[in-house]
Amino acid sequence: MSGRVLVGVKRVIDYAVKIRVKPDNSGVVTDGVKHSMNPFCEIAVEEAVKLKEKKFIKEVVAVSCGPQQAQETIRTALAMGADRGIHVEVTGKDYDTLGPLQVSKIFAALAKKEDAQLLILGKQAIDDDCNQTGQMTAALLDWPQGTFASEVSLEGDKIKVVREIDGGLETIKINTPAVLTADLRLNTPRYATLPNIMKAKKKKIAQVKPADLGVDITSRLEVLRVDEPPQRLAGVTVETVDDLVAKLKESGTI
Amino acid sequence: MFPASRYSSKAHRCIRALQTVQVEHAAPQLYATLNTRRTCSSVSTPRITTHYTVHSRDKDSRWEGVEMERFADEADVVIVGGGPAGLSAAIRLKQLANEHEKELRVCLVEKASQIGAHTLSGACLEPSALTELIPDWKERGAPLNTPVTEDVFSILTEKHRIPVPILPGLPMVNHGNYIVRLGNFVRWLGEQAEELGVELYPGYAAAEVLFHEDGSVKGIATNDVGISKDGSPKDVFERGMELHAKVTLFGEGCHGHLAKQLYKQFNLRENCEPQTYAIGLKEVGGIRRKVLSHSVGWPLNRHTYGGSFLYHLNEGEPLVALGFVVGLDYSNPYLSPFREFQRWKHHPFVAATLEGGTRIAYGARALNEGGFQSIPKLTFPGGLLIGCSPGFMNVPKIKGTHTAMKSGMLAAEAVFPKITAESLDSETTGLHAPEYAETLKNSWVWKELHAVRNIRPSFHNYFGLYGGMAYTGVFYWIFRGKEPWTLKHCGLDANQLKPAKDCTPIEYPKPDGKLSFDLLSSVALSGTNHEGDQPPHLTLKDDSVPVSRNLSIYDGPEQRFCPAGVYEYVPLETGEGMRLQINAQNCVHCKTCDIKDPSQNINWVVPEGGGGPAYNGM
Numbered sequence: 001m002s003g004r005v006l007v008g009v010k011r012v013i014d015y016a017v018k019i020r021v022k023p024d025n026s027g028v029v030t031d032g033v034k035h036s037m038n039p040f041c042e043i044a045v046e047e048a049v050k051l052k053e054k055k056f057i058k059e060v061v062a063v064s065c066g067p068q069q070a071q072e073t074i075r076t077a078l079a080m081g082a083d084r085g086i087h088v089e090v091t092g093k094d095y096d097t098l099g100p101l102q103v104s105k106i107f108a109a110l111a112k113k114e115d116a117q118l119l120i121l122g123k124q125a126i127d128d129d130c131n132q133t134g135q136m137t138a139a140l141l142d143w144p145q146g147t148f149a150s151e152v153s154l155e156g157d158k159i160k161v162v163r164e165i166d167g168g169l170e171t172i173k174i175n176t177p178a179v180l181t182a183d184l185r186l187n188t189p190r191y192a193t194l195p196n197i198m199k200a201k202k203k204k205i206a207q208v209k210p211a212d213l214g215v216d217i218t219s220r221l222e223v224l225r226v227d228e229p230p231q232r233l234a235g236v237t238v239e240t241v242d243d244l245v246a247k248l249k250e251s252g253t254i
Numbered sequence: 255m256f257p258a259s260r261y262s263s264k265a266h267r268c269i270r271a272l273q274t275v276q277v278e279h280a281a282p283q284l285y286a287t288l289n290t291r292r293t294c295s296s297v298s299t300p301r302i303t304t305h306y307t308v309h310s311r312d313k314d315s316r317w318e319g320v321e322m323e324r325f326a327d328e329a330d331v332v333i334v335g336g337g338p339a340g341l342s343a344a345i346r347l348k349q350l351a352n353e354h355e356k357e358l359r360v361c362l363v364e365k366a367s368q369i370g371a372h373t374l375s376g377a378c379l380e381p382s383a384l385t386e387l388i389p390d391w392k393e394r395g396a397p398l399n400t401p402v403t404e405d406v407f408s409i410l411t412e413k414h415r416i417p418v419p420i421l422p423g424l425p426m427v428n429h430g431n432y433i434v435r436l437g438n439f440v441r442w443l444g445e446q447a448e449e450l451g452v453e454l455y456p457g458y459a460a461a462e463v464l465f466h467e468d469g470s471v472k473g474i475a476t477n478d479v480g481i482s483k484d485g486s487p488k489d490v491f492e493r494g495m496e497l498h499a500k501v502t503l504f505g506e507g508c509h510g511h512l513a514k515q516l517y518k519q520f521n522l523r524e525n526c527e528p529q530t531y532a533i534g535l536k537e538v539g540g541i542r543r544k545v546l547s548h549s550v551g552w553p554l555n556r557h558t559y560g561g562s563f564l565y566h567l568n569e570g571e572p573l574v575a576l577g578f579v580v581g582l583d584y585s586n587p588y589l590s591p592f593r594e595f596q597r598w599k600h601h602p603f604v605a606a607t608l609e610g611g612t613r614i615a616y617g618a619r620a621l622n623e624g625g626f627q628s629i630p631k632l633t634f635p636g637g638l639l640i641g642c643s644p645g646f647m648n649v650p651k652i653k654g655t656h657t658a659m660k661s662g663m664l665a666a667e668a669v670f671p672k673i674t675a676e677s678l679d680s681e682t683t684g685l686h687a688p689e690y691a692e693t694l695k696n697s698w699v700w701k702e703l704h705a706v707r708n709i710r711p712s713f714h715n716y717f718g719l720y721g722g723m724a725y726t727g728v729f730y731w732i733f734r735g736k737e738p739w740t741l742k743h744c745g746l747d748a749n750q751l752k753p754a755k756d757c758t759p760i761e762y763p764k765p766d767g768k769l770s771f772d773l774l775s776s777v778a779l780s781g782t783n784h785e786g787d788q789p790p791h792l793t794l795k796d797d798s799v800p801v802s803r804n805l806s807i808y809d810g811p812e813q814r815f816c817p818a819g820v821y822e823y824v825p826l827e828t829g830e831g832m833r834l835q836i837n838a839q840n841c842v843h844c845k846t847c848d849i850k851d852p853s854q855n856i857n858w859v860v861p862e863g864g865g866g867p868a869y870n871g872m
Contacts, residue, residue: 014367014781014783014868015783016781016782016783016868017781017868018778018779018781020614023540023571031870032370032437032438032441032870032871033868033870034367034368034371034781034868034870036367188488188489188490189490190490190492191479191480191490191492193479193492193494193495194363194455194458194476194494194495195325195327195495197455197458198327
């Protein structure tokens with residue numbers, strides 16, 4: 001086993017920023033808007049670094065797909081403890097239409113190329129909320145998947161994953177190599193402190209293009225229109241139960 | 255307590271949440287009794303301030319054994335603050351280094367998560383300093399996209415507008431200037447700086463000034479991270495980092511918190527007047543017309559200094575930047591600058607301009623109004639002050655960016671020969687560069703500020719606004735500020751409030767959701783956020799003062815002057831009396847509370863870096 005872990009990190013609009021739809025309804029405004037690393041990706045990086053500190057794995061490689069600014073996100077991962085980074089360059093229109101299917105193809109290709117033992121991703125991105133990349137990558141690689149992980153422990157060449165599911169918690173044991181996706185309670189990510197950011201400047205970030213990996217990133221989806229959610233209409237206070245029934249009848253509900 | 259295993263996980267979580275709430279309720283009462291035992295007061299004050307600057311960690315048992323050693327690094331120059339002044343100084347230093355073929359390590363720390371995210375201004379930029387710094391700014395794509403074409407100045411009454419002619423020679427002539435989104439301009443300056451090799455570190459706040467043995471400034475330390483809300487260390491606690499430098503430039507902007515400490519430490523304010531301030535609130539929205547307008551008058555009365563601006567922006571989608579400035583020397587504690595701003599938008603002239611547009615941004619920041627009389631001593635062993643921190647704003651022109659940039663450039667020019675000299679020409683280990691103050695006094699900055707020095711103080715007369723305008727007309731327009739006397743300001747803004755019982759509450763109209771808006775939806779638009787589990791960075795020297803003094807004498811003016819709803823007086827859980835609730839997460843780093851608190855009990859310190867507003871081109 002190579003002892004290498006790939007961690008996918010995505011640069012998304014910061015969760016506290018108010019999203020605005022572009023005047024031409026083609027998407028949301030991203031120019032100059034504050035971006036940061038997807039919170040679930042931070043948790044994924046933290047888990048990978050923890051595994052390295054516990055000596056279960058040897059190397060953590062942070063991967064991000066996007067334009068030049070994606071390198072800032074990779075740098076944050078490097079400052080948290082990743083050893084090196086890979087920036088998959090996707091720009092312009094290609095970046096606007098980049099979705100889970102293409103990203104999972106890229107990750108699958110990289111996992112094979114880097115001979116990765118483990119691929120850790122955040123469970124979903126907070127901008128598209130897809131929750132698909134981890135699962136698709138596992139399928140493409142034909143690897144087992146431990147998704148919604150709230151606890152991960154390596155036992156020999158198997159991994160014990162405690163998963164958060166609707167009914168509670170499910171514990172599974174899967175073989176390596178595997179894909180894990182991080183859920184909220186997996187860990188508390190460490191801060192990327194300034195001395196580590198300075199050290200991270202010396203760590204390498206390799207640049208590749210999707211074509212170099214043999215991946216076709218044309219999208220099978222076309223975004224027709226983006227709209228703000230409809231304004232919530234004001235409610236009406238009714239005085240008596242009869243009024244309520246009358247109003248419900250009026251609106252056709254009963 | 256409950257046989258939880260028999261319940262579904264949803265109920266499980268519910269029960270756990272309820273148990274947490276019960277524990278939380280117990281805590282304030284515990285603190286309250288602790289406080290009463292210590293202060294022996296009859297009123298129990300729930301604990302508000304947990305920051306280590308007020309409650310030292312040396313004697314705190316929770317901090318025993320925690321590693322407090324800091325990693326340190328050396329640079330030639332450290333600059334605190336990535337605004338126009340700091341970036342201009344950085345750029346100038348690197349330009350000089352390249353000219354003279356010297357190696358220079360310049361590090362700049364900025365508390366915002368990205369350069370420009372905490373920048374807020376009107377803004378009408380005078381390109382004089384920019385042209386001196388980067389003559390080919392146009393070719394390099396500086397975002398000066400909207401040259402000033404027309405300019406309107408009016409006095410507003412409740413329903414009407416009295417136009418005032420802008421005669422050439424008056425300070426508000428804007429020919430040759432550009433309307434800019436200062437945040438975008440600052441971001442562009444940051445790119446220029448990085449290209450020249452300046453090390454920019456946004457997201458890291460300078461929290462502490464470091465000193466050599468001989469008392470000179472050694473550098474700064476960035477903020478610690480991972481302290482929880484009650485002041486105890488979390489698992490992810492890490493100490494900040496020390497950045498040592500031969501000389502440190504402090505460009506924190508208006509009312510910087512480190513500058514506040516430096517004034518005391520080096521007695522920099524002994525020969526100048528106290529700084530006076532105003533608060534500026536700004537919004538950006540969609541619009542259809544071209545306009546550049548300033549107004550005074552309604553809704554402020556003639557004794558409250560302030561006014562508005564309305565600038566169209568020629569940048570892709572049609573936008574307008576609008577804002578309202580209120581002098582913080584106002585006396586009525588019931589005045590709310592935010593609500594005056596919202597009210598002003600309903601004036602027929604303004605409403606007609608804004609009709610049909612949607613608001614896309616909101617923010618606020620304090621600005622300097624003291625001008626010439628309030629400039630402190632600018633240099634001290636190991637450091638110097640640049641930009642709006644000491645305060646070089648030309649108040650009647652309402653422009654401070656060009657003078658801030660020039661001060662940064664002059665600082666760089668003064669410091670460069672000293673740090674690259676063969677031997678360190680300084681008595682103290684931290685470099686002292688009094689040449690900076692000398693060159694500033696001989697520059698156009700000084701001449702400009704001297705000429706307009708009497709305009710702002712001239713408003714302190716019986717006729718208020720009208721007296722001030724008359725004075726400006728005579729002494730500035732005709733005599734160019736050459737009168738031999740220098741008028742004084744009125745003292746600290748915090749001391750100008752009258753007790754609530756001597757003032758009338760102001761009836762503000764309710765926001766209509768189309769032109770005017772409520773406070774909380776405005777704060778949401780600023781994109782401000784802070785890590786929730788950290789000590790509130792709005793620290794109180796004495797937790798009991800807000801209720802015993804601010805609320806009882808002045809009816810809690812902080813609930814009104816804070817443009818982000820940080821301060822709220824809420825009833826105590828026990829039912830009797832009120833307590834101050836500090837919603838630190840809302841803070842937009844405007845510094846108004848530190849300035850205007852009548853008890854001067856609030857001390858704004860820097861929160862974890864990266865927190866604060868997320869302005870985009872404000």
